[in-house]
Amino acid sequence: MANKWFVRNFAVVNLVLVSFCIISYVATIFSLVFLTYWRWPEGELGGVLDYRWVGISVVHHVVQENLEAVFSFPDYTSYFLTGFITFNLVALFLSRDLDATGQYWIRIRNSTILNIIIAILCEVAYVWWTMMFIDHKLRVTPHIGGVVQYQFPIYIWITHVYQGCKESSLNWHRPDFTLWLLFILLIRAVTMIRRKPNNSSTLA
Numbered sequence: 001m002a003n004k005w006f007v008r009n010f011a012v013v014n015l016v017l018v019s020f021c022i023i024s025y026v027a028t029i030f031s032l033v034f035l036t037y038w039r040w041p042e043g044e045l046g047g048v049l050d051y052r053w054v055g056i057s058v059v060h061h062v063v064q065e066n067l068e069a070v071f072s073f074p075d076y077t078s079y080f081l082t083g084f085i086t087f088n089l090v091a092l093f094l095s096r097d098l099d100a101t102g103q104y105w106i107r108i109r110n111s112t113i114l115n116i117i118i119a120i121l122c123e124v125a126y127v128w129w130t131m132m133f134i135d136h137k138l139r140v141t142p143h144i145g146g147v148v149q150y151q152f153p154i155y156i157w158i159t160h161v162y163q164g165c166k167e168s169s170l171n172w173h174r175p176d177f178t179l180w181l182l183f184i185l186l187i188r189a190v191t192m193i194r195r196k197p198n199n200s201s202t203l204a
Helices: 002-037 076-095 105-139 177-194
Strands: 047-050 056-064 066-074 148-149 155-162 172-175
Touching: 002 047, 002 056, 002 066, 002 076, 002 105, 002 148, 002 177, 047 105, 047 148, 066 076, 076 105, 105 148, 105 155, 105 172, 105 177, 172 177
Parallel strands: none
Antiparallel strands: 047 056, 056 066, 148 155, 155 172
16 A cells, blocks of 8 residues: 555655755755844844754854854754655565566656665765855854855855954856756656656556
8 A cells, every 4th residue: 555655656755855945955055145134233244054954944144253143044954855765765665575576666666766876975965065165164263254145046155244344246156066966856756756656557
């Protein structure tokens, strides 16, 4: 019964999980853009990110050369990516016990392996390439604080601030590899849905 459920809903569940990953990731980055540009009435431009993988991350605002926590958020993107990897691992292990060797199920079995590899690369890119990059560059001494700029879906820029003003334009930038990998997973999920046979007997 579980095997049949995974066969029938594999592509749809993957699509839902990847969609949530993209939404949470883009929302996180744009939130960082807003919060690092946001001025308190007596504050200065710029913020600092204290990123915690699968934990609660905190954005601090720069207020007269001190830091004041203004926003905290769970690491939703990592949660959804972990759920995506787990779901595909379960589907992969269940395929070993399934007697059916239909073409669609063989395609699912092969798809789970590639999905897991891409999702792991995506998790590494998200944590190390994106979030830790932002975390580190916003707090590089001696000028604590900076602003995040995002050109969706191409680049993420970090610009330092000094005494409430932008020090210069675009101190550091990185390609948005995380989102590109998520788009690959999204395209794969949509492709699996389009290739799903209409005859339910072929999915049993």
